[in-house]
Amino acid sequence: MNRAQVRRRKLLGRLGATLDRNLSVHFMDICRSSPVDGVPREVYSNISVHASRNSLDGADVSNTPTIPVIVNVTLHMNIDVDLQNGDTVIVKIPDASATEIVEAFEGICGDPYTVNSRKRANLLMKQLGRDGIISEVAPLPAGV
DSSP states (O other), X not given: OOHHHHHHHHHHHHHHHXXXXXXXXXXXXXXXXXXXXXXEEEEEEEEEEEEEEEEESOSOTTSGGGOOXXXXXXXXXXXXXXXXXXXXXXXXXXXXXXXXXXXXXXXXXXXXXXXXXXXXXXXXXXXXXXXXXXXXXXXXXXXX
């Protein structure tokens, strides 16, 4: 590897670390089906991720009955996250102090792909109701 390639790799590594610190403000849990019995089980919890919503199925978010239930989400995460095709993903969006979950979404992952120094995955996710957030989702990590 020549000097320019080494420099580029170091720069991309620093860029990835900076992105991880500043953009990964959401958390996700990953559930994977067991090859033995096919039952999905949580394999990872509270992984740092940035979830960007691309489109909503209902445009009027001020009207409670029409709040979107299906959302197109792109997840941006560290390249070493073990996310696989078919995994069930729960994305948790915390409040500003990262003490309480404000929104949560659940969906099944397609094929993750890598762009520069970040792994990405596009998902169609359903928005979990407030009761679903409290009863089904792992709590946020302490001291974030």
